[in-house]
Amino acid sequence: MFSLRPGMAFHLIGIGGAGLSALAIVLHEAGYRVSGCDRASSPFTEALRALGIPVHIGHDPAHVGEAEVLVRSSAVPADHPEVRAAEAQGRPVVKREAVIGTLMADRWGIAIAGSHGKTTTTAMIAWIAMAAGRDPTFIVGGLIHGLNRNARAGREDLFIVEADEYDRMFLGLRPRIAVVTTIEHDHPDCYPTPEAFFEAFQAFAEQVPPEGLLVICHADPEARRLADLLERQGRRVIRYGWGPPARWWARPLAVDRFALFREGREAGVLSLSIPGHHHGLNALAALAVAEAVGIPLETAREALSRFPGTARRFEVKGEVRGVRVIDDYAHHPGEIRATLQAARACYPGRSLWVVFQPHTYSRTRALLGEFAAAFEDADHVLLLPIYAARETDTLGVRSEDILQRMSHSDARCVPDFEAAVDFLRRHVRPGDVVLTLGAGDVYRVGEHLLEALKVSEEE
Template sequence: MLLAAGRHIHFVGIGGAGLSAIARILLGRGMIVSGSDSRPSDIMVALAKEGARVEIGHAAEFVYGADAVLASSAVPDDHIEVVAARALGIPVYRRRQFMRALLAGFDTLAVAGAHGKTTTTAMLTHILQCAGQDPSYIVGGIMGNTSLNAAVGAGDCFVIEADEYDNMFLGLSPDLAIVTNIEHDHPDFFATAADVRAAFSRFAAQIKPDGLLIACADNPPALELAASRRAQGGRALSYGISSASADWRAVDLRSEGFGSQFTVRAGGKVYARARLGLPGAHNALNALAALVAAQQRGVSIKQGAAALAGFISAGRRFELRGERDGIAVIDDYAHHPTAIRANLATARRSFPQRQLWAIWQPHTYTRVQRFHADFIAAFDAADRVLVTPIYAAREEPIAGFSSSRLARAISARCPAMYTPTFADAATTIRAEARRPATVLICSAGDANQIAELLLGDDA
């Protein structure tokens, strides 16, 4: 596939996190970008301002004149624009098929994992930017330091979030890969945990022969990848907090308000004391991975730690949106039981004297069905739980699974209720929260709108 200035690529699902970032890269390279999506979004407005032709809704004529079409993982083969493109002889690609052409000529640094990959990708990008390496990058969220999810840099490396969904990451052949953890998710695509592990094994096998795998030793499946690569003569490093055998460790981890700090050690040597504006052991692990990866690019651990002191959380990654009337609001993308538990524990430690509310927007019916028992037990650290309607995304409803039933099941463990609208959720919190309170929004959909309802001028 030829990706050159003047070529026209049309995106079906341009408003999504993955495709919007690629569109931004192509615009930065002087290409013609058009795209469509079913609903408007801030990222689509931004892309239009940068020169993309953006359409709300879908129609066959939107693909006219395109040299190629890139379709989101959520777009079926019988989609009107996909069908039209193929009828016109316009090649249609998925992200996995698109990535090699996009990354050609770059030293590729890929960050994969069930959890933490967006934050780790953003941290690594930020460190390299501070070191003057000016990488190109694609992050699965809006970086707090750049207000972008992607950009074309002048440097020779490309930092990319390697998404496992739809096997996108199998389109990569990285020079360096981080694997933060491996856990079953996306049950609509990966039927079993074994399927997930197999996909990550294939991803690790695609690291270039002289490349490096950096894997989290605190996650046994990720550590197994490192051991396997070493056994085959490849290069691998491990990092961790609890694993004493990790090559790199974060030790003496301490919380300080909404931040944290830890010491970086390797081989009995202390390299630096790192300070983050983010709380939680999981964020210390993310930072450690980014520091080790940046060192491979010639950035000292001490220099990288200094850069992380100025790191701002990526959007919707334990993002403290603000406080009003004694209610602090944290917005997070958590949509898996493991991530929800970790974020609630972190919120409890960060605000120990406050009443803790969780707002959960369940994401996809298949995920709720597969991890139902785990979700019910994930909210034990909360004082109150509000459950909004399930965000179906690409799916049809599954009989027997509803947010009202989920709320009733959770209420057997802690007080929970179903709120049919976002306004209902905000009204309930304003009326019933015991100040001071903390609200953690757990949503990979659109429930982040509740933050505006709680913090806005009309709150």
């Protein structure tokens, strides 16, 4: 492994992704030397360059340079040329959790995990801490609107991090406070069964020291099972949800307003600027953590009322000719259902169009039936080809397999972005809402549609 020392040089392979770009910012702002590379430019790489961090596009052993530690993303194979060059020179090659875990050592670590909601919940906690005048370090898997960043290095010992379950990243963390938002089977390439997935979350939770705190969603069945198990171990657990026995719970009043209760007593109204009952649950988790680190309830609640959300989470991209385009990272059936329910509540009576890009072959195959049933709240559905991400097409699964299992009255597959934009341009009408859903680059469809509608408007 390695030990940190002032001015140490790090080289990050895959620096253009959400996870490593955030780590790069924290290392840079903490005074370490940072460089990185990725196969293509992205908004993250451009933001890093603006900070003065050298970013190479493409891969070359020469990029290793004087780096003392190489950090590789989970998508980078062990035989990567830069990895092999570093190993040949005896330099440690680690994944991000090793660096984050080392940075968190002896600090007040807060780690937020869950199949869904972890990015928004992490961002909410960071936002509350900043609003309360605290100076935290945070690492979030998405850009926080209003702060225009996904990470920062603070001066106090509060360290807030999104704990990703993929590739068992979260098992490299040792937080004093851990949040579990949901446990719904995902990443079948890492966790072949739902029980294997649950066991990983159990291992994550059990890394919290005995004097630490676990904040767990009582509204989620598998998270509730984990809370029961941990309480039998004598762990300190705070539950949140839609009613007793949760310590923090809420009653929905609208899509973005909730009657708030703490230990069974009314605690006012919680108002959010981002819609969805699932975000109400995320806010409850954030309030529980805020209380645990000494932030007054009124300060936290007022901060949440101004929380502007994160990129790619029900993000309004624009409106042209009365057609509103919204983008969301939803790439799991549970996330799709929650996003569409929020959209239906926000835009009653309006026609909802969904453009969905499945993410990875393994997830698509494992959850075919769940995907097919996830679009009930949409009026029209366009399915794009599967976004491969880190995988190759070895499973023989296609988006057409989802379509064949759907009973939806208006769903179809389209071959590419251009076809999706052309179809939408010809069929959407003023008042319609278009949602682009998926963890890949499906957001480009919405951006191109807005451009096409603008051109049509000017003609």
